[in-house]
Amino acid sequence: MSHPRPPTIRLPQRGPMFWVAAILLALAAWRLYSVGDADLRQVPPTAQSVDEGPSTEAWVKRAVDGDTLLLRDGQRVRLLGVDTPETKREGTPVQPWGPEAHDFTQRMVEGKKVRLQFDQEHEDKYGRVLAYVYIDDKLLNEELLREGLGHALLKHPYRLAMKQRFRQAEREARDAKLGIWSDRKRQRRK
Secondary structure: OOOOOOOOOOOOOOOHHHHHHHHHHHHHHHHHOOOOHHHHOOOOOOHHHHOOOOEEEEEEEEEEEOOEEEEOOOOEEEEOOEEOOOOOOOOOOOOOOHHHHHHHHHHHHOOOEEEEEOOOOOEOOOOOEEEEEEEOOEEHHHHHHHOOOOEEOOOOOOOHHHHHHHHHHHHHHHHOOOHHHOOOOOOOOO
C-alpha cells in the first residue's frame, strides 16, 4: 500500500534585491556592534551627532558611587560609557580611586538639577536608566574620564561620536597620568 505524497509547498522566489538588502542589513548590524579603536578615529564628532537624542531634566538625590546616581523620584541612573572603580559592590573590596570618583560625582551633581540624555539603550540589565548626565554645559560622564577617575566603556551600543569624546578624554588623563593612570600607588580604604 503506497502512502499519498504530501503536497509540495513552494516558497516565493527571492530576487537579487532581497539578497542585496539582507547583506547590507547584516553589514550595518555588524558595524554597530564591532566598533574598535580604529573606528573611533575615523569620524570626527559634530555638535549634531553628539547632542541628538531624547532628554529630560531630573533632580539628583545622591551619588551612589562614581558612575551611579539616585534621583529624587527613586530611579537609579547609570552613567553611559564610563566605568569608575567600585566602592559599594557587594563582595568586592573598595578599589583604588573609587572613593575619589564617588566624591567627584557627589560634588558635581548631588542635590542639583541635571539633564539626562538617552541613547540606543534606555536601561541596563539591573533596571537602571542609562544616560549621559549634563550639569549646565559639562558632561559628567566625560569629566570623570578627563580627571582619570574611570575607564571609557567602548563596547556598549551608544553613539560613535560619544565614544570618540570619551576615548579622547581617557587618553588625555592617561597622558597626564591623572587618577587611575597615575604612578602613585594607592592603598585600599577600609
